[in-house]
Structures are given as structure tokens and as C-alpha cells.
Amino acid sequence: MHELSIMDSTLRIAIQHAEAQQATRIHRITMRIGELSGVAMDALTFAFEVLSNDTPASGAELEIERVPARCRCTGCGKEFTPEGPIFTCPDCGELSATIVQGREMELVSMEVS
Amino acid sequence: MAPTSAPRTIVVNETVLEKNDTVAHRNRALISSWRCLAVNMLSSPGSGKTSLLERTLRDLSPTLPLAVIVGDLATDNDARRLATGNAPVVQINTLDICHLDAGMIERALPEIAPARPRILFIENVGNMVCPAAFQLGEHVRAVLMSVTEGEDKPLKYPTLFKTADVVVLTKMDIAEAVGFDRQTALANVHAIAPQADVVLTSARTGEGLEQWYDWLGQRVEKEYVNGDARQRSAGVS
Numbered sequence: 202m203h204e205l206s207i208m209d210s211t212l213r214i215a216i217q218h219a220e221a222q223q224a225t226r227i228h229r230i231t232m233r234i235g236e237l238s239g240v241a242m243d244a245l246t247f248a249f250e251v252l253s254n255d256t257p258a259s260g261a262e263l264e265i266e267r268v269p270a271r272c273r274c275t276g277c278g279k280e281f282t283p284e285g286p287i288f289t290c291p292d293c294g295e296l297s298a299t300i301v302q303g304r305e306m307e308l309v310s311m312e313v314s
Numbered sequence: 315m316a317p318t319s320a321p322r323t324i325v326v327n328e329t330v331l332e333k334n335d336t337v338a339h340r341n342r343a344l345i346s347s348w349r350c351l352a353v354n355m356l357s358s359p360g361s362g363k364t365s366l367l368e369r370t371l372r373d374l375s376p377t378l379p380l381a382v383i384v385g386d387l388a389t390d391n392d393a394r395r396l397a398t399g400n401a402p403v404v405q406i407n408t409l410d411i412c413h414l415d416a417g418m419i420e421r422a423l424p425e426i427a428p429a430r431p432r433i434l435f436i437e438n439v440g441n442m443v444c445p446a447a448f449q450l451g452e453h454v455r456a457v458l459m460s461v462t463e464g465e466d467k468p469l470k471y472p473t474l475f476k477t478a479d480v481v482v483l484t485k486m487d488i489a490e491a492v493g494f495d496r497q498t499a500l501a502n503v504h505a506i507a508p509q510a511d512v513v514l515t516s517a518r519t520g521e522g523l524e525q526w527y528d529w530l531g532q533r534v535e536k537e538y539v540n541g542d543a544r545q546r547s548a549g550v551s
Contacts, residue, residue: 203413203444210330218326228321232330239446239473275508286472287505298509300476306330306447314321 208248214308219257224313227258231310235268237303270303337416341451351534352434354450357458359440362484364392365517367435375401381431383422385414385439402429413445414438442471454479454533461489465499468506478510480529487516
């Protein structure tokens with residue numbers, strides 16, 4: 202349940218930005234979460250519902266953009282989207298450890314008033 | 315109270331764990347200033363992190379200054395097990411938090427500093443999911459898995475294994491008794507974590523510990539002997 206910590210950080214950043222813009226309500230929060238980030242969407246949504254209570258984000262919509270995994274082959278340099286947890290290069294068959302995308306945990310934007 | 319206005323969009327584009335990562339970076343800089351290697355040790359509960367550390371402290375601390383930060387939800391049992399020699403041991407109780415974070419390490423470091431260790435072991439909370447996301451300021455990550463946990467552990471927890479610099483198989487002395495299939499386990503580790511070195515150990519019999527100590531020595535050397543501390547861009551990269 203580290204999603205609680207992640208959402209706690211997200212809401213702190215969100216509220217800080219809202220206050221800086223003199224907004225009193227947050228209507229929507231958009232996040233980008235990578236497929237390899239180890240974050241469970243259900244747990245993140247649950248954490249949002251619990252932690253946003255009694256904050257300017259109470260009742261807000263949480264929008265999550267999933268970022269698919271991308272690897273770079275250590276052998277031939279090809280970039281590819283892995284299928285499953287074993288990152289085998291579709292061209293040369295080499296196992297890859299270089300992840301170029303998919304670990305994101307970002308607060309992208311918010312709608313406020 | 316600001317006046318109510320029409321809904322508008324604010325672009326933020328911030329990494330959610332930015333604050334943790336900033337503190338982690340500061341921790342790493344401080345630890346590097348001691349020419350010390352910080353090792354984040356991660357595994358499920360009961361895989362033998364404390365036993366491996368007990369043995370490592372016993373074997374290495376007579377000749378090398380070491381220190382330990384140990385995280386558990388509750389109790390200081392692990393710290394008491396480890397605090398038998400001259401290495402400082404700091405227990406962190408996270409209460410209900412399932413992982414260590416960089417702030418917890420930052421608060422523990424002043425107690426470690428006077429010892430000027432060359433290796434600082436950070437024993438994370440036993441958990442193969444949550445700690446993976448939190449950089450602490452470590453230079454390297456050691457992921458442990460015991461022979462009783464099943465050969466497919468890396469397939470079940472790929473996110474953590476993919477961040478490992480070394481995978482330490484533990485309790486090799488009971489491998490045969492529990493029907494451990496070494497070849498399958500090693501193949502799974504390699505498939506999920508091709509970047510990681512692998513050592514097979516038993517803290518009880520001492521099997522493989524020389525390789526574990528050699529690995530640590532090589533990493534200390536890599537960080538500090540060949541010029542200044544290498545800046546590691548991200549613990550989870």
C-alpha cells in the first residue's frame with residue numbers, strides 16, 4: 202500500500218500549486234503512471250478517495266494516463282514494447298535491462314477554480 | 315479567501331516522488347563524502363536479510379568500518395541482533411508504513427556519521443512491492459531471495475528484481491531439503507534481471523559469502539578507487 206504515500210505526495214503538490222494560483226477548489230487531477238512503476242491503480246484510486254477528503258480536492262475526478270513500457274535492446278539498440286515481464290528483443294532475442302519508458306509517476310495537470 | 319473563478323487548467327508536470335528523490339540525492343552525496351557505499355537490501359520478510367548482515371558484520375567489521383540502518387514496522391529486535399560488534403546500528407520503526415523513504419534515512423544518518431563507515435547497509439522493510447519505488451540514497455540495491463520462496467519469485471515481483479544490482483540467493487544450506495531447483499531459479503533471475511550479478515549464499519555455513527564480500531569490495535572500488543564518486547542518476551533506473 203505505498204500508493205498511500207504516493208497519493209499523499211501527489212495531493213501535497215496539487216494543493217501547493219492550487220494555492221499558488223489562488224484557486225480554492227480542485228476539480229480534476231490528471232496523473233501519468235507507467236506500467237512498470239509498481240503502482241496498483243485500484244489502490245491509488247482508493248488512496249485518492251480517502252486522502253482527498255476535507256481538502257480542496259475533495260470530490261475531484263482522478264484521471265490516470267497509463268504509460269506503456271518501452272525498452273532498448275542492449276544488444277542491437279532497437280527500441281521495443283515488451284510483452285510480459287521478460288524483456289526479450291523481438292529482433293535479436295537478447296534480454297534487455299534498459300527501460301526507457303514505463304516508470305513514470307507524475308502529476309500532469311489539474312483543473313481548478 | 316480568493317474570489318471564485320471559472321474552472322481553468324494548471325499544467326504541473328512534476329514527478330510525484332520528487333521530494334523523496336531530492337532528499338535521496340542529498341543522502342547519497344553525504345554518504346559519498348565519507349567514501350562509503352550504501353547498499354539498499356530488499357526482500358520479503360523472513361528471507362534472511364538480518365542473518366546475512368549478522369554474518370557480514372561478524373566477518374568484515376574487524377577490518378572494515380561498517381554501519382547498518384534497519385527498518386521494520388515495529389520492534390528493535392533486528393537492531394539488537396545486529397548490535398553486537400563495533401558497527402553502529404540504527405533501528406527505524408516505520409509504524410504502519412510499508413517501506414523506508416529518504417527522509418527516514420536522512421534523520422538516521424547523523425547517528426551513523428561519526429563512525430565514517432565504508433559500507434552502510436540499509437535493511438529495508440520486508441516487502442517486495444512498496445520499497446521498490448523509493449530511492450533512499452543508496453549506491454546499489456541488493457535483492458535477496460531464499461531457497462524456500464520458490465524459483466519463480468523474480469517472475470512474481472519483476473518490478474523490484476529489475477532494479478537489482480545484485481541478487482543474493484540465501485539459505486543455500488537447505489536447498490536440497492526443500493527441493494530447490496537451482497537452474498530454474500537462476501534462469502528466472504537472469505530473464506527478469508539480466509543486469510544483476512548473482513551470488514548464492516548460506517549465512518549459516520558460510521557458503522558463497524566470499525563472493526558476496528568480493529562483490530561488495532568491487533562496488534566500493536568502482537565508486538571510489540577509480541576517481542571520484544560516480545553519480546548515479548537514479549536508484550530505480
